Amino acid sequence: MALRFSLDTFLREHGLTAYRLVKETEGLVARGSVFAMARGDSVKRLDLENLEHLMAALGALTGKPVQVGDLITGSVEPAEVRHSAAGVPYTDDEETNEVLDDHPDILERLARYNSSQKVPS
Structure with a gap:
């Protein structure tokens, strides 16, 4: 199984939308990047600064700390x-x-x- 950026799953599980996340990260993460990441399978690379902004915004929206493992699923075989x-x-x-x-x-x-x-x- 490969790694997958699962922002789409996280948003669904918490009753959030990509649009709400765009508004929360406005000026920090490009609108198109947030929508692309929310589509899930289209993510091939992650910018750590964008990931940090997303995690902070998601934490603010959910009221709970968000960990990297909350947004990335799967495993890599050795x-x-x-x-x-x-x-x-x-x-x-x-x-x-x-x-x-x-x-x-x-x-x-x-x-x-x-x-x-x-x-x-």
Whole structure:
């Protein structure tokens, strides 16, 4: 499931309209932005300053504090960790990542080398 800006749901649940929110945020958030956000699925990006103004206005209209979670629903599934050609996750070091990709058997070779070395007693 993807994240969704659910201002439309919040407005319905609290008996508010996008027009009332436009009036409450007048001069702070563009009228078209409020109506676009109230449509819900049309929101691809959020401006944090606009979000702050919306939350403050909604709090004033409802008489209750509004949290970000009240306006955003859904969840994001964790992405799979990308693995190098050597079969291990990429590191934060580009040089190491290149070696792991260029020599997929490097870890096996390193293990063989280490096992062939005698540990002094």
